[in-house]
Amino acid sequence: MEREQQTTPGPGREQALELFLRYNQSESLLKHALAVEGVMRYFARQRQQDEEQWGIVGLLHDLDYEQFPEQHCLKAGEILREEGWPEEMIRAVVSHGWGICSEVEPLSELEQVLYAVDELTGLVATTALVRPSRSVMDLKPKSVKKKWKDRRFAAGVDRSIIERGAAMLGVELGELIADTIMGMREVAEEIGLKGEA
Ligand SMILES: [Fe+2]
Ligand SMILES: [Fe+2]
Numbered sequence: 001m002e003r004e005q006q007t008t009p010g011p012g013r014e015q016a017l018e019l020f021l022r023y024n025q026s027e028s029l030l031k032h033a034l035a036v037e038g039v040m041r042y043f044a045r046q047r048q049q050d051e052e053q054w055g056i057v058g059l060l061h062d063l064d065y066e067q068f069p070e071q072h073c074l075k076a077g078e079i080l081r082e083e084g085w086p087e088e089m090i091r092a093v094v095s096h097g098w099g100i101c102s103e104v105e106p107l108s109e110l111e112q113v114l115y116a117v118d119e120l121t122g123l124v125a126t127t128a129l130v131r132p133s134r135s136v137m138d139l140k141p142k143s144v145k146k147k148w149k150d151r152r153f154a155a156g157v158d159r160s161i162i163e164r165g166a167a168m169l170g171v172e173l174g175e176l177i178a179d180t181i182m183g184m185r186e187v188a189e190e191i192g193l194k195g196e197a
Helices: 013-023 027-046 051-060 074-082 087-095 109-129 141-149 159-169 173-186
Strands: none
Touching (some): 013 027, 051 087, 074 087, 109 173, 159 173
């Protein structure tokens, strides 16, 4: 089997978005997908990795969530395989639910970054939305850290997963939060977090 996804012109971003929209109607899921895509692109660029590949994995990671919540991660793997996406990307998508809905452990840099930032984008978005500006553009890591400690705030965001992700990557939580905010700023308009400013 040949696998040269870095150079092979397989399905691209357009096909990924089309596929995502085929399986998802929810506006909030789309915004989450676009937020994670933006953050993955930011990290890929920072780490001199394949931005397109990382971005698409971010965009597609919750592909099956709306229609197959009980089979989350596994179903996404099946769909992506049927659609002919490269194994490396499929593995990355499935690994984001490690310990929850998948037994595939995040091992590659791509997988570990996805694992670390997925839940964090939710905390960043919720923090931005309770501020007067309702924007990520002027959001400081300090504000997110304050909300981090308030476990009743965005209670659905599992802080332990983010901590585990940061540990895997060997980065400080503060740095992870700062970079996640930077990534979300790049797609602020699309994810409704540009605010009034
Ligand atoms: Fe997920
Ligand atoms: Fe997600």
